[in-house]
Amino acid sequence: MKIIVCIKQVPAKDAPLAIAGNWIKESDIGFEMNEPDSYALEEALRLKEKHGGEVIALSLGPERVKQTIKEALAKGADRGIHIADDNFAQLDPLGSAQVLAAAITKENADLLLTGLQSDDHGFGQTGVLLAGLLNLPHATIIMQIDVQDGKMKLKRELEAGWFQHIECPLPAVLSIQSGINKVRYATLKGIMAAKKKEIAVVTRESLGVSTEPTQKIEKIYVPTKTKKTEFLTGTPKEMAAKLVEKLKFEARVI
Amino acid sequence: MKILVITEQRQGKWNKTSFETLVAAQQIAAATSGTVSGVVIGKGIAAFADEVAAKNVAEVLLVEHQLLDSYTPDGYCVALRQVIESAKPDLVLFPHTYQVRDFAPKLAAMLGKGMIGDCVGFRDQAGKLVFVRQMFQGKTVADVSFAGNAPWFASFQSGAFRADLLEPHPVGKAPVKPVNVEVKPEDIRTKPLDLFKEAKSAVDLTQAPLIVAIGRGIKAPENIPLAEAVAKAIGGEIAASRPICDEGWLPMERQIGSSGQTVAPKLYLALGISGAIQHVVGMKGARTIVAINKDSNAPIFEIADYGIVGDIFEIMPALTEELQKAKS
Numbered sequence: 375m376k377i378i379v380c381i382k383q384v385p386a387k388d389a390p391l392a393i394a395g396n397w398i399k400e401s402d403i404g405f406e407m408n409e410p411d412s413y414a415l416e417e418a419l420r421l422k423e424k425h426g427g428e429v430i431a432l433s434l435g436p437e438r439v440k441q442t443i444k445e446a447l448a449k450g451a452d453r454g455i456h457i458a459d460d461n462f463a464q465l466d467p468l469g470s471a472q473v474l475a476a477a478i479t480k481e482n483a484d485l486l487l488t489g490l491q492s493d494d495h496g497f498g499q500t501g502v503l504l505a506g507l508l509n510l511p512h513a514t515i516i517m518q519i520d521v522q523d524g525k526m527k528l529k530r531e532l533e534a535g536w537f538q539h540i541e542c543p544l545p546a547v548l549s550i551q552s553g554i555n556k557v558r559y560a561t562l563k564g565i566m567a568a569k570k571k572e573i574a575v576v577t578r579e580s581l582g583v584s585t586e587p588t589q590k591i592e593k594i595y596v597p598t599k600t601k602k603t604e605f606l607t608g609t610p611k612e613m614a615a616k617l618v619e620k621l622k623f624e625a626r627v628i
Numbered sequence: 629m630k631i632l633v634i635t636e637q638r639q640g641k642w643n644k645t646s647f648e649t650l651v652a653a654q655q656i657a658a659a660t661s662g663t664v665s666g667v668v669i670g671k672g673i674a675a676f677a678d679e680v681a682a683k684n685v686a687e688v689l690l691v692e693h694q695l696l697d698s699y700t701p702d703g704y705c706v707a708l709r710q711v712i713e714s715a716k717p718d719l720v721l722f723p724h725t726y727q728v729r730d731f732a733p734k735l736a737a738m739l740g741k742g743m744i745g746d747c748v749g750f751r752d753q754a755g756k757l758v759f760v761r762q763m764f765q766g767k768t769v770a771d772v773s774f775a776g777n778a779p780w781f782a783s784f785q786s787g788a789f790r791a792d793l794l795e796p797h798p799v800g801k802a803p804v805k806p807v808n809v810e811v812k813p814e815d816i817r818t819k820p821l822d823l824f825k826e827a828k829s830a831v832d833l834t835q836a837p838l839i840v841a842i843g844r845g846i847k848a849p850e851n852i853p854l855a856e857a858v859a860k861a862i863g864g865e866i867a868a869s870r871p872i873c874d875e876g877w878l879p880m881e882r883q884i885g886s887s888g889q890t891v892a893p894k895l896y897l898a899l900g901i902s903g904a905i906q907h908v909v910g911m912k913g914a915r916t917i918v919a920i921n922k923d924s925n926a927p928i929f930e931i932a933d934y935g936i937v938g939d940i941f942e943i944m945p946a947l948t949e950e951l952q953k954a955k956s
Contacts, residue, residue, distance in 0.1 A: 387844075388923075391767055398764075409871075467733065468742040493765055496905075497745055499733035502701070506734035511817035512701060514730045515887075531887060532823070533643075533726050539821035551887070553874030588742025592771040594763055597927065603919075603935040613936050614946035617918065618954050620934055625916040627895040628838070628862060628954070 375427035375521070375544075377418040378483045379451070380474055380504070382408040383435055383442040384494040396591040397463050407442045410489030414550040416557045417519065418487050419450045425521055428452045430481065434473055436460045440573060447568035448560035454573035457581070467495075469585035471503035476581040479508060486547040490515060501549035513542050514549035629662030632689075632717035632779075634669065634708065634732075636725055637676050638699065639823070645723030645784070647791040652750065652784045653721050654684060654795055659752040662718070665689055666802075667711060669704065671697040674804070681802045684795035688804045689715065695811040698820045701731035707809040708735055714807065717779050719757075724783035736781040743781035744772045746905075748788045765904040766927035786886070786909055831865060831881060837894045838864030841884055841911070842872055845900015845921060845940050849877040854944040855899055861951035864895070869907040885910035900940045903928025 385391065386404035393399075407415075418429045431446035433439045434457040443454035457477055462470065478486060486508075491498030505512030517537065518529035526542045531551050542548075560568075578584070606616045621628045631653045635646035653664040666680035669691040677690040691711055695703050712720060712735075720736075722728040724746045736743040749760040751771070758771045759782050774780040833839065840859035846852060852866075859866045866882060873883040884891055885907040892913035899920050901907060904927070911917070912931055919932035920940050929935045936943060 385764070390925075391764055393768060396770070398768075466742050467745075468737055471737070495763055496761075496765065498729055499743065499745060502730065502733045503737050505701075506705075506737040512734075513818060515726055527821075531726070533887075535825050535889075536823060537826065538823045541819040541821060543817055552870065553880075556876070587775045588736075589744050590773055590775050592758065592773055594768045594770040596925075597762070597766070597769045597930055601917075601931055601933060603929050603932045605935045605937065610938065610942040610946040611950075613938065614943055614950040617934060617936065617947065618950040621895065621916070621918070622954060625895070625933065627916050628951075 375421060375425050375485055376430070376481065376483045377421060377427060377485045377487060378430045378432050378478055378481060379411070379415045379418045379446070380486065380488045380500060381411040381415060381431055381433045381442055381446055382489075382492045382494075383433060383439040384408045384492055387493070393594055393596070396593050398594075405438055405442070407445055408489055408492050408494075410491055410493070410550070410552045412489070412557045413552050413554050414487040414489045415446055415449060415451065416555045417550050419558070420555065421485070421519065421521065422450075427484070430455060430483070432474065432477060433457070434459055434470060435462045443573055444568055445560060447571045447573075448564040449558055450564060451571075453571055456573050456575045458575050458577050465585060466587050466589045467497045467499040468503060468588050471500055471507055472585050473578055473581065473583050474500065475504055475507040476583040477576055478504065484545050486510070486545075488547070488549050490549050490551055501547050505547040508547070510545055510547050511542055512547040512549075513540055515551045516548045517551050517554050519548065629657065629660040629718045630716070631657055631662055631664050632667055632712065632715060632720045633664060634667045634720065634722050634728075635676070635680060636723055636727055637668070637670060637673060638727075642676070643723060643725050643727070644791060645725055645786045647794050648786065648789040649721050649723040649784050650680070650683060650685070651789040651791060651794050655789070656719065656750055656757070660757070665715060665717065667691060667708075669696055669707060677804045678801075681804050682797055683802075684797050685802045687802050690804050690806045691809055692806065693809055693811050695813065695816060699727055700816045700818055700820055701734065702816045702818065703811055704731045705735045705738060706811050706815045709738055710809045711807055712739065712779060720779055720781045722781070722783040724785045728783050732781060732783060739779065741776070741779060741781055742774070743783065744774070745783045747782055747784050762905050765902065766908065767925070785905070787912065833865055833867055833882065833884065833889045833891050836865040836891070838862050839867050839884070839891060839893045839895070839911075839914075840864050840897045840899065841867040841869065841901060842899050843869040843901030843907070844871050846872065849875075851941070852877060854941065857948045858897070858899070858944055858951070861948045861955070862895075862897070864897075867891070869901050869904070898928050898932070899944065901928050902926045903930065
């Protein structure tokens with residue numbers, strides 16, 4: 375199976391976010407692989423180990439995303455495609471998907487995997503949009519993949535504890551639910567091997583794709599509080615005592 | 629502005645976010661002198677259409693087809709595309725459910741349009757509609773507007789609007805209009821099979837009056853007994869945000885949030901939980917929320933009644949001790 379995994383690089387979880395207009399100030403913060411995408415990558419690697427084939431890590435973004443592609447290669451992806459784009463944060467979900475689709479279409483892959491959503495924009499649309507743009511069947515929030523006789527039996531998570539099995543032909547696009555597997559760490563051997571793996575660099579221009587924005591983030595800001603929080607201070611012991619006092623006599627919940 | 633609301637039902641049950649989205653539509657219609665059309669899609673769902681028709685809507689579009697009996701993204705996209713092309717709305721609204729996430733972006737893309745998903749509110753800004761949604765896991769909020777021509781597509785998160793504010797129809801009932809759609813078997817490429825629940829959970833967190841929940845701040849499974857001690861001292865159940873259950877540190881049945889359980893206990897004590905939106909939707913109905921987190925900017929403090937900015941590893945043992953003292 376030839377599997378392409380779409381991987382986004384996002385600000386590190388503990389990165390302090392400084393807002394700059396309609397995006398954040400990118401200098402001085404660390405970036406990492408979008409966590410939901412790491413589950414998609416792991417699932418791709420497991421499918422390859424079981425069925426053979428190739429795993430391609432695809433990422434869109436500025437030079438820094440090469441680091442995330444390298445991480446995917448170190449974990450076992452065979453090669454990378456970097457769509458170099460300094461302004462990718464300004465692309466809307468449809469625009470990002472159009473650019474990714476242009477790079478994917480040349481590869482004739484059997485399976486495209488994405489994480490459920492990104493930890494930055496959080497639109498959660500990429501997989502579904504790719505399916506639409508590439509005219510492929512798709513399924514989302516996938517908890518299990520069994521490939522047999524050229525098609526897949528999938529376990530899809532629904533709300534409120536419900537699940538559904540679905541049958542899906544190949545090629546297809548799947549959005550992977552976080553927690554589907556246990557993500558591996560890169561080994562030293564993997565890191566060394568990754569140095570020899572290829573990362574092809576393309577651009578919107580070289581792919582011949584132009585996008586028309588359908589939506590615009592006007593500004594981002596820190597949310598206004600809906601509740602007045604009473605902050606308790608002191609030593610841990612004092613704070614604990616104050617909290618118990620409040621819960622007992624003010625909120626009357628214990 | 630003509631607003632179409634795509635409601636959601638499955639196996640004879642409403643997804644309640646449908647009504648919240650109808651409230652959003654009524655409020656947008658009021659702000660823009662618009663009208664609301666409800667859309668009910670499936671098979672054998674006339675009773676659902678009647679229920680929507682009793683609300684303050686201009687009409688209900690009843691979209692029925694043999695091939696829409698079970699949800700498939702292909703079937704819904706093919707059918708709803710025809711509905712949108714004939715109804716010509718300016719705005720199409722969806723409840724932000726798992727099902728909507730599965731097809732709505734593609735439906736919009738088939739019409740060359742984008743979708744602003746997972747919104748928590750809207751504003752009419754001098755005639756321009758601005759949709760409000762969270763970004764960076766709830767640490768920031770974004771104002772997002774549409775570029776280009778209608779129809780525009782947006783979805784509203786569960787709990788963003790109050791279903792009890794839904795206005796009834798002013799005089800009786802809106803007309804229910806069947807819409808004929810053409811769906812062919814070959815349009816539908818995926819085959820839905822059985823719906824099922826996993827082994828019944830031993831614990832029903834929805835019934836627990838006191839919940840102590842842990843998040844990433846717990847750092848390692850070895851630390852969980854510290855939180856369990858707090859839960860025991862308070863007489864509550866232990867629960868967690870998704871990452872903890874993804875790691876397998878607590879069973880999935882103890883997960884609170886959009887993909888886990890939704891709870892509304894008397895007390896929700898959040899230990900080392902940042903308050904990503906997927907978690908908050910599952911617990912914001914709690915009567916009293918206490919947040920303990922080392923990051924004073926953690927979004928969980930937005931909704932907390934009591935907050936402690938500090939190291940949970942120092943506070944958990946102290947809290948256990950104080951709770952035990954208070955009991956004795």
